[in-house]
Amino acid sequence: xxxxxxxxxxxxxxxxxxxxxxxxxxxxxxxxxxxxxxxxxxxxxxxxxxxxxxxxxxxxxxxxxxxxxxxxxxxxxxxxxxxxxxxxxxxxxxxxxxxxxxxxxxxxxxxxxxxxxxxxxxxxxxxxxxxxxxxxxxxxxxxxxxxxxxxxxxxxxxxxxxxxxxxxxxxxxxxxxxxxxxxxxxxxxxxxxxxxxxxxxxxxxxxxxxxxxxxxxxxxxxxxxxxxxxxxxxxxxxxxxxxxxxxxxxxxxxxxxxxxxxxxxxxxxxxxxxxxxxxxxxxxxxxxxxxxxxxxxxxxxxxxxxxxxxxxxxxxxxxxxxxxxxxxxxxxxxxxxxxxxxx
Amino acid sequence: xxxxxxxxxxxxxxxxxxxxxxxxxxxxxxxxxxxxxxxxxxxxxxxxxxxxxxxxxxxxxxxxxxxxxxxxxxxxxxxxxxxxxxxxxxxxxxxxxxxxxxxxxxxxxxxxxxxxxxxxxxxxxxxxxxxxxxxxxxxxxxxxxxxxxxxxxxxxxxxxxxxxxxxxxxxxxxxxxxxxxxxxxxxxxxxxxxxxxxxxxxxxxxxxxxxxxxxxxxxxxxxxxxxxxxxxxxxxxxxxxxxxxxxxxxxxxxxxxxxxxxxxxxxxxxxxxxxxxxxxxxxxxxxxxxxxxxxxxxxxxxxxxxxxxxxxxxxxxxxxxxxxxxxxxxxxxxxxxxxxxxxxxxxxxxxxxxxxxxxxxxxxxxxxxxxxxxxxxxxxxxxxxxxxxxxxxxxxxxxxxxxxxxxxxxxxxxxxxxxxxxxxxxxxxxxxxxxxxxxx
Numbered sequence: 001x002x003x004x005x006x007x008x009x010x011x012x013x014x015x016x017x018x019x020x021x022x023x024x025x026x027x028x029x030x031x032x033x034x035x036x037x038x039x040x041x042x043x044x045x046x047x048x049x050x051x052x053x054x055x056x057x058x059x060x061x062x063x064x065x066x067x068x069x070x071x072x073x074x075x076x077x078x079x080x081x082x083x084x085x086x087x088x089x090x091x092x093x094x095x096x097x098x099x100x101x102x103x104x105x106x107x108x109x110x111x112x113x114x115x116x117x118x119x120x121x122x123x124x125x126x127x128x129x130x131x132x133x134x135x136x137x138x139x140x141x142x143x144x145x146x147x148x149x150x151x152x153x154x155x156x157x158x159x160x161x162x163x164x165x166x167x168x169x170x171x172x173x174x175x176x177x178x179x180x181x182x183x184x185x186x187x188x189x190x191x192x193x194x195x196x197x198x199x200x201x202x203x204x205x206x207x208x209x210x211x212x213x214x215x216x217x218x219x220x221x222x223x224x225x226x227x228x229x230x231x232x233x234x235x236x237x238x239x240x241x242x243x244x245x246x247x248x249x250x251x252x253x254x255x256x257x258x259x260x261x262x263x264x265x266x267x268x269x270x271x272x273x274x275x276x277x278x279x280x281x282x283x284x285x286x287x288x289x290x291x292x293x294x295x296x297x298x299x300x301x302x303x304x305x306x307x308x309x310x311x312x313x314x315x316x317x318x319x320x321x322x323x324x325x326x327x328x329x330x331x332x333x334x335x336x337x338x339x340x341x342x343x
Numbered sequence: 344x345x346x347x348x349x350x351x352x353x354x355x356x357x358x359x360x361x362x363x364x365x366x367x368x369x370x371x372x373x374x375x376x377x378x379x380x381x382x383x384x385x386x387x388x389x390x391x392x393x394x395x396x397x398x399x400x401x402x403x404x405x406x407x408x409x410x411x412x413x414x415x416x417x418x419x420x421x422x423x424x425x426x427x428x429x430x431x432x433x434x435x436x437x438x439x440x441x442x443x444x445x446x447x448x449x450x451x452x453x454x455x456x457x458x459x460x461x462x463x464x465x466x467x468x469x470x471x472x473x474x475x476x477x478x479x480x481x482x483x484x485x486x487x488x489x490x491x492x493x494x495x496x497x498x499x500x501x502x503x504x505x506x507x508x509x510x511x512x513x514x515x516x517x518x519x520x521x522x523x524x525x526x527x528x529x530x531x532x533x534x535x536x537x538x539x540x541x542x543x544x545x546x547x548x549x550x551x552x553x554x555x556x557x558x559x560x561x562x563x564x565x566x567x568x569x570x571x572x573x574x575x576x577x578x579x580x581x582x583x584x585x586x587x588x589x590x591x592x593x594x595x596x597x598x599x600x601x602x603x604x605x606x607x608x609x610x611x612x613x614x615x616x617x618x619x620x621x622x623x624x625x626x627x628x629x630x631x632x633x634x635x636x637x638x639x640x641x642x643x644x645x646x647x648x649x650x651x652x653x654x655x656x657x658x659x660x661x662x663x664x665x666x667x668x669x670x671x672x673x674x675x676x677x678x679x680x681x682x683x684x685x686x687x688x689x690x691x692x693x694x695x696x697x698x699x700x701x702x703x704x705x706x707x708x709x710x711x712x713x714x715x716x717x718x719x720x721x722x723x724x725x726x727x728x729x730x731x732x733x734x735x736x737x738x739x740x741x742x743x744x745x746x747x748x749x750x751x752x753x754x755x756x757x758x759x760x761x762x763x764x765x766x767x768x769x770x771x772x773x774x775x776x777x778x779x780x781x782x783x
Contacts, residue, residue, distance in 0.1 A: 088434060089463040089742065091441050110779050176613065196761075283610070284749070286430070290757050306434040308746050310782035 075322075081315035088309035101316035111317070113292050114300040115324075117202065121277075121296060122270030125206035130262060133214050134255070137221035138247055151222070154215035166208055166279035173204045173280075201280075201294045208276045213269070217262050224258040225251060256339060264332050271325055274298035297321050391675055392420045396447035398432035399425075401500070401662070402696030408688055412679060419675060429453055439669075440467040446667040448676040449683075452497050454661045455745035457487050461496060462578065462742060468496035469666040474677050479686060483737040484701045488663050497663030498684040499701035501692070503629035504731035505564055505657040507537070508636055511720060512647045513624040516549040523722060527652040534565040534594040534654045541603040544624060556614065556623045557607050558599035558760045559752040564627030565591035566748075567738075568657030573748070574741030582747055582777060592751075592770070599760040599769075606760050608753075615639045621647075629659040630699035630728045637718050650722040656734040661701065699728055706732075743780055750776035 082101050084094040105111045140150055157165070172179045173194035181191040192200045228251065236246050252259075273296045278285040280294070286303035288295025295303070297317065305314030395403070401423075403409060409421040424447055426432035433456050439445040441464075452460050460468070472495035477485055484499040507530075511521045519540070520526055530537040538561070541554035548554070555561060566572060569587025574580060582588055598604050605623040607614040617623055618639035628636065628650070636648065664684065666676045682688060689700035690708050697715070700706065706729040716724070741747075755773025758764045764772070 087463075088437055089459050091438075104782070108779065109775060283428075284753055287753070290753060290761075304779075304782070307430055308743065308780045308782065309434075309437075313782050 078315045078318050081312055082319050084312050086311040086315070088305065088311050091311070094312075097312060101313050102320070104313060105316055105320060110292060110295070110300060111320075114288075114295050114297045117288070117292075117294055118271060118273065118296045118298075121202050121206050121209075121273060121294065122267065124203065125209040125273075126263070126266045126270055129210045129214050130217060130259070130266065132210070133217035133262070134221050134252075134259070136214065136218040137225055138251060140218070140222050141225045151219060154218055156215070157212050158216040160212070162208075162212070162275035163279055165212055166276055169204065169208045169211075170280060170282070195281075195289065196291075196293070198291075198293045201289055205273075205277050205280055205294050208280070209270075209273065213266070217266070220262055221255065221258060224255050228254045260332070260336060260339070264329075267328055267332075268325060271321060271328070272298055274302070278302070297324075391418055391672055392422060393449065393672060393676055393679055394447040395421060395423045395449045395451075395664075395679075396432075396436065397423060397425050397451040398429045398453065399427065400696065401451065402692040402698055403683060406688075406691045406695040408683060408691065412682060419679070421679070429455075437464070440464050440667060443467070443669045446669045448666065448670040448672055449664050449680050450667055451500075452488075452663045452665055453745075454487070454658075454663075455740070455748070457497065457663055458574075458740035458744065459742045460665070461488060461490050465490045465494055465496055467668055469668055469670075469673055469677060470494040471496065471498055471666065471677065471680070475681055479702045479704060481701050481703060481732060481735075483735055484661070486737050487740065488665075497665035498680055500662045500664060500684055501631065501660075501689070501698035502701045502732055502735075503567075503631055503658050503660035504699055504728045504735065505567055505627055505629050505653045505659055506724070506727050506731060507625055507651050507653050508628040508633070508719070509625040509649055509651060510621060510644075510647050511649045513549055513552055513621065514544070517544045517547045517624070519544060521649070523649055523651040530654045531652075532654060534561065534591070535597070537561075537654050538594055538597045538601075538603075541598065541625075542601065545601070545603050548624075552621065553605040553623045554603040554625060555598060556605050556617060556626045557609055558595040558604050559756045560609055560627050561598050562591050562595035562752060562756060563659060563748075564653065564657055565594050565655075566657075567659045568653070568655035568735065570736050570738070572738055572740065573744055574739055576739055578741065580741065580743075580747075580781065583774065588751075592755075592766075595756055596759065596766040596769070599756060600766065604760060608757065619643070627653065627657075627659075630724075631660060631697055633715060633719070633724065634697040637715060645718050646720055648718060649720040650724050650727055652727050653731065656731045656736075658732075658735045658738070661699075699732065701732075703729070703733065746780040747777050750780050 081094075083097060083099070085097040085100075086094045136154065140147060140154075144150060173181075175181060175191060175193045175195060178194070180194070184191060194200045194204045232250050232254075233246055236250055241249065277288055277294045277296055277299055281288060284290075286295075286299055286307050288299050298321075301314050301317040301321070304310045304317060395409075397403075404423055409423065413419060413421060426435065432451075433453065436446070436450055437459075440450075472489070472493065475495075475498065477495065480499045481502065484502060485495065488497040488499065489495050507526075509526070514521045514526075520529070526540075530540055544554045566587055569585075569591060571581065571585045571587045573582040573585065573588065605617055607617050607622075618636060619641055621640075621644070626632070626636070633650075636644075640648065664680050666673060666680055670676050684702070686700065686702040686705035686708075689698075689702055690705045690710075692698050693700055693705075693709055694712070697711075700709070706725065709725045709729075711724060716722075751773045754776045755769045758772050759766055759769035
């Protein structure tokens with residue numbers, strides 16, 4: 001994983017360097033390479049040169065066309081919406097609102113509540129998830145009987161649909177006759193109202209996230225671990241390092257870029273958390289509980305746009321989420337640079 | 344190895360086949376639509392497919408109405424597209440109406456959304472006023488679906504006239520009268536009187552029982568008969584000033600703070616169990632809830648339930664069906680909508696589904712199931728419900744009636760009832776929630 005990433009980065013930078021030099025010479029080099037004499041008067045060679053120049057763009061065009069149509073246009077249109085007063089029931093009559101939708105959000109207790117919930121649920125789902133994943137990957141990295149079976153099993157939760165997983169968890173966490181409360185009762189702990197209590201409901205939602213994504217992250221870690229040269233471990237073992245010490249001093253430092261990658265991906269996922277809390281909440285799921293205990297930003301946006309019909313405000317929430325992600329990406333970039341320098 | 348390859352090949356084949364069938368099916372149904380649209384009244388036999396978009400259970404299919412209609416009209420095939428949840432159904436329908444495509448030939452509208460449809464989508468629906476004899480329907484039902492310039496965009500399906508379902512056995516133990524006319528007399532005219540009966544009940548309440556299932560149900564029932572709700576005639580939000588809201592809120596707060604409520608949330612599982620275990624003595628029951636009570640209370644409740652008239656005539660629920668102008672088969676769709684909502688058909692749906700008709704001429708013909716009558720101590724329930732239905736005031740609904748109502752019951756009342764907050768705190772919580780709903 002790591003090595004392939006670096007390889008990609010290298011090819012990318014060499015490609016950049018190549019595009020800096022004049023394109024003419026590049027094309028000419030290509031032409032000479034095939035043994036065609038460079039002659040500007042020949043119609044065939046002109047077509048050939050044109051083909052050399054244009055084909056790559058034609059090959060990458062589908063992605064950019066689709067990206068433009070389904071990502072860029074909606075993104076800009078959402079920005080336009082967020083500056084207007086738009087109701088779901090009358091999409092045609094939009095009135096200019098300026099920044100009112102945004103100032104509205106900053107005054108809204110529900111927005112800050114949703115932001116806080118997104119953060120806490122993100123932390124209590126991402127941190128344990130990555131720690132468990134790295135531990136699992138470490139275990140799987142040893143010679144095991146039937147290792148493929150273990151890996152497939154680990155990926156199964158990821159392949160399950162959110163809806164199916166959440167419905168099962170709702171049953172497990174049911175306050176009256178759920179299995180979790182029953183197990184707590186066995187060890188003498190009072191039952192928890194997993195839907196109404198603040199921490200209880202957030203823990204329940206994060207447990208679904210943890211269950212679904214741990215195996216996925218473990219496999220990414222495993223791939224990176226297998227790229228670590230075995231002789232590092234051998235020499236560590238010769239020096240008398242036990243497994244834990246090997247893990248701390250060889251595996252973790254070598255995994256650093258991968259860990260960073262999974263942290264970024266998980267953070268983005270956590271910011272967009274939607275399906276799990278929605279389905280966990282049942283009939284009035286978009287509210288995230290009677291006191292908005294587990295209403296995430298995603299849920300709040302959906303509630304504003306599709307339940308209350310305030311599309312302008314929902315668009316403002318969407319753009320705020322986008323800006324928050326940009327900030328997270330910037331922080332991440334800073335940390336990466338720090339780490340590189342430290343190395 | 345070999346098996347792996349064959350199975351992969353089989354898999355690929357299956358996927359391709361599935362995709363191809365999907366595409367073909369898509370094309371086929373398009374063809375059908377086109378030929379039907381061109382032919383109008385059907386120059387090809389069996390060419391017209393009408394789709395009916397509904398949410399929840401409308402009972403048309405269950406009562407066999409589609410089959411019956413298709414037998415009467417050989418050239419028509421009816422398909423029903425059901426979306427289970429209203430909160431998913433309505434936004435989807437709104438966007439399709441405005442896009443002018445993707446709508447069904449007949450589209451159902453819930454009572455909570457009818458004002459929004461009348462005020463913002465009127466030009467997307469066919470005016471049905473010229474197609475039917477409007478006097479068939481309850482006047483207040485028609486008015487809800489009529490625009491300012493007199494256009495009728497939907498035909499009334501069912502209505503939800505309210506009564507009080509109560510347990511005779513519990514009333515007897517609490518030393519209260521059990522006769523339905525006597526009880527109706529005791530609380531007649533005001534929901535506050537009903538709450539007073541509740542106080543009497545609690546003095547000698549059988550152990551483990553409460554007077555009513557939830558404070559929200561009292562709120563909904565009281566508001567369902569109030570003249571003003573959340574909006575005034577010109578469409579302004581008056582939810583925090585309206586007399587109806589205030590009186591209903593006060594009654595529900597009385598219930599929430601005086602220990603006479605079982606503190607259940609309606610339609611949650613524990614509520615169902617509350618019926619089975621006789622946890623509460625009364626519930627404000629619209630006609631459609633009668634079957635629900637019978638199902639959830641089970642055999643143990645047979646003959647112990649009775650029905651009395653509610654303090655004031657009130658309505659809870661009920662829908663409309665309209666024909667979008669985007670429909671390619673408007674003529675056929677209008678005919679079908681007319682037929683589905685005609686008194687005879689509404690009576691059939693009542694027999695099957697207990698959805699109460701919005702056409703008074705059907706009332707004399709209504710035949711409740713014998714088991715239902717026995718279950719509710721032979722109460723004259725059609726009489727009670729039709730009396731209520733005829734005297735329900737014309738209520739003004741607003742664009743965001745439903746979300747405002749949810750904000751008040753699920754946040755305001757619930758916090759007072761279940762978390763022990765004061766009525767003032769509950770009102771404040773509801774206020775900020777309503778502001779959020781209105782995007783303020």
